[in-house]
Amino acid sequence: MKKKIWRLAGIAVLLMIAVAGFTYWYGFMRKEKPIEKMKADFVISADSLFAAFSVSEKAATEKYGGKILLLKSNIVSVEKDGNGNVTVTLVDPMMGVTCTIDSLEAVKQKGEIAALTEGQSVTIKGRCDGMLTDVKISKCMVVK
Amino acid sequence: MKNRIIWLAMGLALSLTVQAQNRFFTKTGHIDFFSHTAVEDIKATNDQVTSFLDTSTGDMVFSVLSRSFQFPKPLMQEHFNENYMESEKFPKASFIGKISDLKSVDFTKPGKYQVKIAGKLTIHGVTKDVEAAGELSVDKDKIDGTSVFSVKPEDYDIKIPSVVKANFAESMKVTVQMNYQLYIPKK
Numbered sequence: 001m002k003k004k005i006w007r008l009a010g011i012a013v014l015l016m017i018a019v020a021g022f023t024y025w026y027g028f029m030r031k032e033k034p035i036e037k038m039k040a041d042f043v044i045s046a047d048s049l050f051a052a053f054s055v056s057e058k059a060a061t062e063k064y065g066g067k068i069l070l071l072k073s074n075i076v077s078v079e080k081d082g083n084g085n086v087t088v089t090l091v092d093p094m095m096g097v098t099c100t101i102d103s104l105e106a107v108k109q110k111g112e113i114a115a116l117t118e119g120q121s122v123t124i125k126g127r128c129d130g131m132l133t134d135v136k137i138s139k140c141m142v143v144k
Numbered sequence: 145m146k147n148r149i150i151w152l153a154m155g156l157a158l159s160l161t162v163q164a165q166n167r168f169f170t171k172t173g174h175i176d177f178f179s180h181t182a183v184e185d186i187k188a189t190n191d192q193v194t195s196f197l198d199t200s201t202g203d204m205v206f207s208v209l210s211r212s213f214q215f216p217k218p219l220m221q222e223h224f225n226e227n228y229m230e231s232e233k234f235p236k237a238s239f240i241g242k243i244s245d246l247k248s249v250d251f252t253k254p255g256k257y258q259v260k261i262a263g264k265l266t267i268h269g270v271t272k273d274v275e276a277a278g279e280l281s282v283d284k285d286k287i288d289g290t291s292v293f294s295v296k297p298e299d300y301d302i303k304i305p306s307v308v309k310a311n312f313a314e315s316m317k318v319t320v321q322m323n324y325q326l327y328i329p330k331k
Contacts, residue, residue, distance in 0.1 A: 032218045062232075065211065065232070065235070066211060066225075079172070081172050081174075081191065081323065082323070083191065085172070085191050087171070087172050089171075094169070094171070098171050098172075100172070100191060100192055102214070127211075129192070129209045129212045130209045130211060130212075130235045130236070131209075132171075132207045132208075132209065132236070133171075133194055134171060134194070136192045136209055136212055138192060138211075138214070
């Protein structure tokens with residue numbers, strides 16, 4: 001009987017350690033999944049995405065907000081800011097789709113970004129944040 | 145929806161002023177906020193701020209998406225969007241105001257100018273009057289703007305559970321850095 005109690009106590013302690021370990025990892029150590037390992041929720045052209053937001057911003061935000069998109073379009077412009085982030089604009093300079101490749105990803109994709117030119121067709125993966133004057137896509141990477 | 149109308153109105157105004165040299169905008173402005181407590185430091189950055197500046201009237205508009213704030217830890221970002229900002233319900237924050245001492249700036253002369261900015265700040269669906277000091281660095285065809293001010297989450301009805309209250313400063317330090325370019329409409 002005593003042996004059984006000790007065994008149960010041991011299992012309870014191990015479970016508590018496992019829960020505490022998971023909580024610590026989940027809260028403090030968990031890293032964001034890299035964009036290249038995220039599966040796209042939608043494959044859509046940048047024109048169609050902007051059109052969807054223009055028709056109904058609310059409906060489009062509900063459908064695409066926070067989702068990973070694989071966007072295909074021609075490049076309007078490519079710009080790098082002082083913090084090393086690269087902005088790839090699609091459809092229109094002001095009322096289009098703005099894709100931000102953050103500085104860390106921009107270093108990893110230096111070659112792919114250097115090859116981007118205005119007018120060229122591009123496929124970009126990123127997370128849709130919503131719409132201001134333009135549809136904002138963050139955590140982007142160049143797929144091809 | 146109200147914000148969308150404002151942006152469309154601004155866009156229309158810009159498109160109608162092809163000759164104007166007084167309309168500046170950015171889609172890649174930077175805003176970050178910082179909270180320091182004995183428990184932890186929390187910092188989030190947003191490099192996708194859209195803003196317009198009309199140098200003839202001093203009118204300024206900023207708009208940001210809550211989801212575009214980036215945190216060092218995924219859990220912080222999840223809590224920020226789901227629990228505190230309620231990003232699905234209130235996806236945007238905005239500022240609509242103007243440079244209140246516009247005469248102190250000579251936009252034709254490159255240099256640094258200290259300015260006062262006043263207007264209405266809307267966060268989490270709550271609008272408050274705010275005032276802040278700022279600096280404009282004027283150059284040919286571009287203007288950099290910076291400002292640092294404080295925001296209290298409770299002023300904007302952002303509820304922080306008592307169990308994690310010690311992790312958040314009463315006031316968040318907000319830093320704004322805009323890189324305006326002259327707006328040249330497509331012909």
